[in-house]
Amino acid sequence: MKTHIKELRARYDLTxxxxxxxxxxxxxxxxxxxxxxxxxxLKLAHDIAKALQTTIDDLFIFEDE
Amino acid sequence: MxxxxxxxxxxxxxxxxxxxxxxxxxxxxxxELNQIGLVGIALVLVGLAMYIIWDKIRNVQKGLxxxxxxxxxxxxxxxxxxxxxxxxxxxxxxxxFDVSSEYELKGGDVAAIVVLVSAFVFxxxxxxxxxxxx
Numbered sequence: 001m002k003t004h005i006k007e008l009r010a011r012y013d014l015t016x017x018x019x020x021x022x023x024x025x026x027x028x029x030x031x032x033x034x035x036x037x038x039x040x041x042l043k044l045a046h047d048i049a050k051a052l053q054t055t056i057d058d059l060f061i062f063e064d065e
Numbered sequence: 066m067x068x069x070x071x072x073x074x075x076x077x078x079x080x081x082x083x084x085x086x087x088x089x090x091x092x093x094x095x096x097e098l099n100q101i102g103l104v105g106i107a108l109v110l111v112g113l114a115m116y117i118i119w120d121k122i123r124n125v126q127k128g129l130x131x132x133x134x135x136x137x138x139x140x141x142x143x144x145x146x147x148x149x150x151x152x153x154x155x156x157x158x159x160x161x162f163d164v165s166s167e168y169e170l171k172g173g174d175v176a177a178i179v180v181l182v183s184a185f186v187f188x189x190x191x192x193x194x195x196x197x198x199x
Contacts, residue, residue, distance in 0.1 A: 025133040026124055
């Protein structure tokens, strides 16, 4: 699974740490989601999408799409 | 606050383990080779536990949580591996000593080995999953 988190973070001038603080997770969790090494729960995916003012559909790219 | 409490409890546990090891070594007098191995594994475990605690402290100091859904999921997976290791080590440790040497293990020895093996597998798989990401 790939994501647009990095691009959206850059758009809102947020570091991984800023985003992590905003949604209450560790910085490494954001790093691993960005790298596609960790699949977040639906709630975390929703929180990230909300923090980046987008939708889950626009945030994550599933391999079969 | 919850993260801080966990850090304090974990630090106390590590300190108690170190204190127990210290008293054990003081009381033993002459240390045998197999005891060096067991104490060595315990010290490695303490070192790895201290690394995990330090990592949590670093996050809490930055205003980030000490644990989140990823670390909780990693703990569950590592706990599962540790549990499996405990079962298999309880089965194979007496068997291994029976076949490979004349030395017959006492119940206490087997219990100590099972605890050390499962703790070792837990900590190693926790750190592996932590660095791998899932």
